Amino acid sequence: MAPDSERLLKCGFRNRIAAMTDTAESPAGAAHAPHPVPEPHEAPATTLEGELLRLLSRQSRLMAVPVFLGATLIYAVTRDDADSVWAALWLACVVVILVVRYYVLGHLPQWTSPSEAARLKIAVLLSGLNGLTHGAAVLFFPYLVEFERFIVFITILAFCAGSVSSTAGYRPVFLAYLVPTIGPLAATWLINPGAPIGWREIFVGSLTVLFGLVLVMLARDAFNLFRESFRMRTEQTELSGRLRQALEQSRVASAAKTRFLAAASHDLRQPVHSLALFSDSLSRQRLDERTKQIAEKIARNVDALSIELEALLDVSRLDAGAVEANVSSFDLNPMLARLLAQFSPLAEEKGLVIEMSSLEGATVKTDEMLLEQIVRNLLGNAVKYTDRGRISIRVNEAGGDAYSLELADTGRGIPSEAQQHIFEEFYQVDNAGRDRSRGLGLGLAITKRLVDLLELTLEFTSIVGEGTTFTLTLPRSTAARIRIEEKPPEVTFHELCVLVVDDEQDVLDGMKILLEGFGCEVELAMTTAEAVTLAKRRRPDVVLSDLRLRDTDDGLDTIHQLRALHRELPAILVTGDTAPERLRQASEAGVILLHKPVRPDKLASKINEACVSSQTTKNKDPVR
Ligand code: ADP
Numbered sequence: 001m002a003p004d005s006e007r008l009l010k011c012g013f014r015n016r017i018a019a020m021t022d023t024a025e026s027p028a029g030a031a032h033a034p035h036p037v038p039e040p041h042e043a044p045a046t047t048l049e050g051e052l053l054r055l056l057s058r059q060s061r062l063m064a065v066p067v068f069l070g071a072t073l074i075y076a077v078t079r080d081d082a083d084s085v086w087a088a089l090w091l092a093c094v095v096v097i098l099v100v101r102y103y104v105l106g107h108l109p110q111w112t113s114p115s116e117a118a119r120l121k122i123a124v125l126l127s128g129l130n131g132l133t134h135g136a137a138v139l140f141f142p143y144l145v146e147f148e149r150f151i152v153f154i155t156i157l158a159f160c161a162g163s164v165s166s167t168a169g170y171r172p173v174f175l176a177y178l179v180p181t182i183g184p185l186a187a188t189w190l191i192n193p194g195a196p197i198g199w200r201e202i203f204v205g206s207l208t209v210l211f212g213l214v215l216v217m218l219a220r221d222a223f224n225l226f227r228e229s230f231r232m233r234t235e236q237t238e239l240s241g242r243l244r245q246a247l248e249q250s251r252v253a254s255a256a257k258t259r260f261l262a263a264a265s266h267d268l269r270q271p272v273h274s275l276a277l278f279s280d281s282l283s284r285q286r287l288d289e290r291t292k293q294i295a296e297k298i299a300r301n302v303d304a305l306s307i308e309l310e311a312l313l314d315v316s317r318l319d320a321g322a323v324e325a326n327v328s329s330f331d332l333n334p335m336l337a338r339l340l341a342q343f344s345p346l347a348e349e350k351g352l353v354i355e356m357s358s359l360e361g362a363t364v365k366t367d368e369m370l371l372e373q374i375v376r377n378l379l380g381n382a383v384k385y386t387d388r389g390r391i392s393i394r395v396n397e398a399g400g401d402a403y404s405l406e407l408a409d410t411g412r413g414i415p416s417e418a419q420q421h422i423f424e425e426f427y428q429v430d431n432a433g434r435d436r437s438r439g440l441g442l443g444l445a446i447t448k449r450l451v452d453l454l455e456l457t458l459e460f461t462s463i464v465g466e467g468t469t470f471t472l473t474l475p476r477s478t479a480a481r482i483r484i485e486e487k488p489p490e491v492t493f494h495e496l497c498v499l500v501v502d503d504e505q506d507v508l509d510g511m512k513i514l515l516e517g518f519g520c521e522v523e524l525a526m527t528t529a530e531a532v533t534l535a536k537r538r539r540p541d542v543v544l545s546d547l548r549l550r551d552t553d554d555g556l557d558t559i560h561q562l563r564a565l566h567r568e569l570p571a572i573l574v575t576g577d578t579a580p581e582r583l584r585q586a587s588e589a590g591v592i593l594l595h596k597p598v599r600p601d602k603l604a605s606k607i608n609e610a611c612v613s614s615q616t617t618k619n620k621d622p623v624r
Helices: 004-010 048-062 064-078 084-110 116-143 146-166 171-190 199-283 289-319 332-349 368-384 443-453 505-518 528-537 555-565 580-588 600-613
Strands: 327-331 353-357 363-367 390-397 402-409 457-463 467-475 497-501 521-525 542-546 571-575 592-595
Touching (some): 048 064, 048 199, 064 084, 064 146, 146 171, 199 289, 199 505, 327 332, 332 353, 332 368, 332 390, 363 368, 363 467, 368 390, 368 402, 368 467, 497 505, 497 528, 497 555, 505 600, 521 528, 528 542, 528 555, 542 555, 571 580, 571 600, 592 600
Parallel strands (some): 353 390, 542 571, 571 592
Antiparallel strands (some): 402 467, 457 467
């Protein structure tokens, strides 16, 4: 049979990371569980041997006092009837071994050499010496009266029982203690020199041997438990290590993806932005029929591209926390009516019916624009993924303080294996070829982010071939009065002086044509310095600046410098940036943000918004 230390190596737990439980070898350690939690300052052992060394070390410290007390008890009962010098000598031996064990075992785990297996052998040796001294107490038996013998006997048996848990049943250390202790104890009953051996002696001697055998079995179970617990700990630690690694990898990958998307979409936005401006200007020209058709096709494609880029930007903005919920109380019905009007023509084209049933005066409290975007995404999907039948929009009571808004379709449904993925970015069912006419797979990813931002709940059920139902739960408003959004007054663009700052000549040219088409007077600058020079000559009514200018030049800086010249100058930042950090900086600066590619109608409405919100529109500073 292989020695125990060898078998330990075969357990296969070497070099694994473990945060193990801790116990130690010592008799009288019966009160201690074999697998206590490691001390916080102790580094967990990585091998089973190392863990055993830690256990033995800890127990040698913990058990020093109880063992000393037990030995003192034996000394107290033996010193009068046996020779007191021998009794004192015995106690001295016990104490010396106790101290040596305390010191050596206490430091064994920290030694770097010899090997752990060799250090375990030192523990075996010390355990043997300990057992020999304790077992030597039986030499006093011939001088003791029965009661004293009984006390010594019970004390040594208690030491033996305790050694099961304090050695975690590790056989070499355990047997090194047990054999020299219980052996002489049983022998004194069975071989009693100078006295007849009666049935009582045979009975007690046999019981002592039996007790020893039971302890051996218990020790085997305890060691199996110790080993199993070590295995589970190492596996658990290994798993959590792998999990941590996987999480870190996915964090790095996600950061790389965000960076890539930001860079790619920024670089795409610039040319698409110019393209959109030129395409809009082109469509305003007098063209022959053939060129007009081509111009319309260009405009449609630029529009589709702009919408896709817009979706990417929405994800970035939501992830950056750059979208704020503007919560108010409003009636759901006008919003639903707007959406119904928007989607009905498309539904009709596909031969679908959209039904709507709502509750009169269903007033909810949330962000109206963002909720509209959520419902638009869901309704858009319902129309897109339904080929025949109907789509229904229903508003119902959902408990005392909520409404449920249900969007059900009789479309193709979502396969169950896809259901857990549909809110992931770019996930599309059955679109391995990435057919762009089906969208980007971002609609529901944006929807989920919006639902989270508004703290709503969205649930869905879907059966393939039968249809899908999305249910939104919306908080009911308790407000007595509903705030009605006032439409901002419209600013006339005629002769409105717009200063455009951009480092790309194409963008400047496109903006000039577009804004002049609105009736504006346009000034162009490529740098902050040029913009400041122009603004000193004539105060613009509004400034439109790109965020990222050449080199270290920066649109935010441009606006600050222009506002230093003309207080509260209406300003709009136009950016192709989607990097969360840049978006956050821009939105924190409190300037109206427009994202490239800019749609002409959006540009017009933002210029309007900027001019209206600034009191300087009418009270202009004197031109310097
Ligand atoms: P997409 O741009 O592809 O519509 P979404 O994020 O909006 O992206 O949706 C993700 C996927 O979920 C879609 O590709 C589609 O397969 C599925 N899906 C969403 N809504 C429905 C619906 N009402 N019926 C069937 N499938 C749907």
